[in-house]
Amino acid sequence: NAGVMQNPRHLVRRRGQEARLRCSPMKGHSHVYWYRQLPEEGLKFMVYLQKENIIDESGMPKERFSAEFPKEGPSILRIQQVVRGDSAAYFCASSPDLGNTIYFGEGSWLTVV
Amino acid sequence: SQQGEEDPQALSIQEGENATMNCSYKTSINNLQWYRQNSGRGLVHLILIRSNEREKHSGRLRVTLDTSKKSSSLLITASRAADTASYFCATDGGTSYDKVIFGPGTSLSVIP
Numbered sequence: 001n002a003g004v005m006q007n008p009r010h011l012v013r014r015r016g017q018e019a020r021l022r023c024s025p026m027k028g029h030s031h032v033y034w035y036r037q038l039p040e041e042g043l044k045f046m047v048y049l050q051k052e053n054i055i056d057e058s059g060m061p062k063e064r065f066s067a068e069f070p071k072e073g074p075s076i077l078r079i080q081q082v083v084r085g086d087s088a089a090y091f092c093a094s095s096p097d098l099g100n101t102i103y104f105g106e107g108s109w110l111t112v113v
Numbered sequence: 114s115q116q117g118e119e120d121p122q123a124l125s126i127q128e129g130e131n132a133t134m135n136c137s138y139k140t141s142i143n144n145l146q147w148y149r150q151n152s153g154r155g156l157v158h159l160i161l162i163r164s165n166e167r168e169k170h171s172g173r174l175r176v177t178l179d180t181s182k183k184s185s186s187l188l189i190t191a192s193r194a195a196d197t198a199s200y201f202c203a204t205d206g207g208t209s210y211d212k213v214i215f216g217p218g219t220s221l222s223v224i225p
Contacts, residue, residue, distance in 0.1 A: 033213060042201060042217035043156070056212050091155060093213075101146060102203075102213055106155040 002027070004094050005074075006105035013112050019079040019086070021108045025094030032075045033093040033102060034067055043091060049075060082112045119202055119219040127224050132189040134219040136202030137182075145178055146203045146213070147187050156201065159187070194225045 005024040013019050025032050030051050035043040045059040049069035060067065064082075069075040079086055089109050095102040120135045136145070144163045148156040160176045162169045162185065169176045175188040189196055199218045 043215040045212060045214055048212050101158050101161050104156040
């Protein structure tokens with residue numbers, strides 16, 4: 001059973017470009033979380049999704065950021081018109097259902113130049 | 114905010130000593146989890162303790178939970194240099210949709 005798979009591991013974008021980060025949850029997991037981690041800081045919750053539904057996006061910036069978890073395929077975190085402040089590690093996690101351990105991917109490191 | 118807060122922010126000990134990290138949170142929870150993160154890597158799950166449990170062990174790890182004080186502790190016994198990492202506690206909000214929030218973490222350095 002493969003773990004949570006994130007890609008790309010490292011992504012470099014110029015200011016104003018778009019970044020797309022992908023996350024394939026563990027097999028059988030229907031709950032996906034995205035977190036952002038700035039250097040030397042903890043993980044900040046961004047969004048919690050179940051298949052085809054956004055359950056809680058209270059941690060998402062109001063503009064430029066969006067997330068989806070379609071019926072088929074990976075969850076996507078999309079950042080439009082990236083700025084330097086978007087440079088961070090973005091972690092995806094999944095769980096099988098409520099109240100269970102959530103399992104993390106290895107993260108996607110976004111660098112905006 | 115339900116966010117957990119770890120204490121201390123940083124801890125430096127000698128190999129073989131025990132390391133204790135604390136976590137406090139603000140809201141009711143269904144469970145509390147501890148994770149470890151090595152530099153530049155993802156988070157590794159260590160232990161999940163449910164709100165009706167008071168103590169849990171896993172190898173050299175011991176986790177306690179005091180829901181009356183809204184606090185938890187992680188004890189690593191006989192520490193090793195390989196235990197050097199950041200440690201995070203994570204709590205859900207005790208609600209039906211179970212968003213998991215992380216504290217800022219404790220940075221542990223184990224000196225050989």
